[in-house]
């Protein structure tokens with residue numbers, strides 16, 4: 001997050017005495033995710049952030065792999081996932097490798113009786129249905145339909161939903177999720193050709209500070225295991241912070257599409273990047289305007305990446321028979337392209353109302369047992385003439 005941001009009260013000089021009203025020192029914490037080298041923030045806690053009291057239990061959360069090696073295109077009907085009350089239990093990892101776990105969740109209830117920290121992965125939560133507030137140690141981020149929430153690993157948070165009808169498409173990334181480097185100048189500012197700018201970010205606000213020393217329950221995910229711990233003191237005891245490493249939101253509806261006279265390649269839709277995959281946004285846009293243009297994409301050989309598409313809304317022009325909440329996997333090794341009839345159908349069309357999120361991974365994805373339960377079984381044959 002190359003924007004400097006701050007909340008609450010901080011001392012004028014870092015690493016100097018900063019005292020509570022009762023004369024005790026606040027506890028300073030440097031919060032970064034790449035040693036002392038990457039982006040970081042400095043937080044000031046009312047109490048020490050280190051007061052582990054007890055580790056209650058540890059539960060294996062590793063995805064159950066059904067297909068380690070495969071080459072079949074899949075269509076997963078993710079809205080068939082049953083809603084569950086708990087935010088973490090509701091998560092269903094579907095397509096995974098050592099770089100990223102991609103899944104969906106339909107949580108019904110807000111987190112109220114514990115706090116959560118993912119120590120393994122940055123999280124991208126894409127809100128398909130539901131509104132609420134992401135409550136974090138850095139402040140609160142209200143969210144709604146179409147929001148990406150980017151949560152760097154290590155951020156302690158809760159999530160409040162306004163209703164029980166929530167659908168989330170998520171990615172847990174084992175390397176940091178950044179805005180694409182080619183959108184930024186050498187100081188980090190987003191350039192004029194970027195499809196979004198700094199004003200579009202939803203930054204943490206309304207920092208909440210609780211100073212009690214009661215026992216509080218934190219669930220920490222580390223090495224694929226959920227450790228349930230009791231801390232002395234409230235996790236949200238930060239009186240102020242500043243820096244560059246913090247959670248933020250960005251609405252897909254603020255992604256400004258890049259169009260041209262002829263078909264533009266998928267990188268124009270890129271929204272986020274990591275060293276192991278990219279996240280792209282397909283948003284409503286005008287079609288190509290060359291008099292002989294073909295708006296449907298050409299077939300392409302994704303020999304070096306697996307392509308995951310999560311269909312959000314609208315009519316997806318290159319696909320037949322996809323609905324909101326469907327996920328397609330086009331694995332590396334076989335070319336993919338428009339469905340029969342889609343190329344001719346696209347000619348002469350003026351625009352698309354499609355809304356979708358794409359994740360292209362640079363290493364193959366494995367298919368989980370959860371995913372096979374959502375598989376329509378026949379998608380891989382949908383390019384045949386009959």
Ligand SMILES: [Fe+2]
Nearest residue numbers: 300302307336
């Ligand atoms: Fe593709």
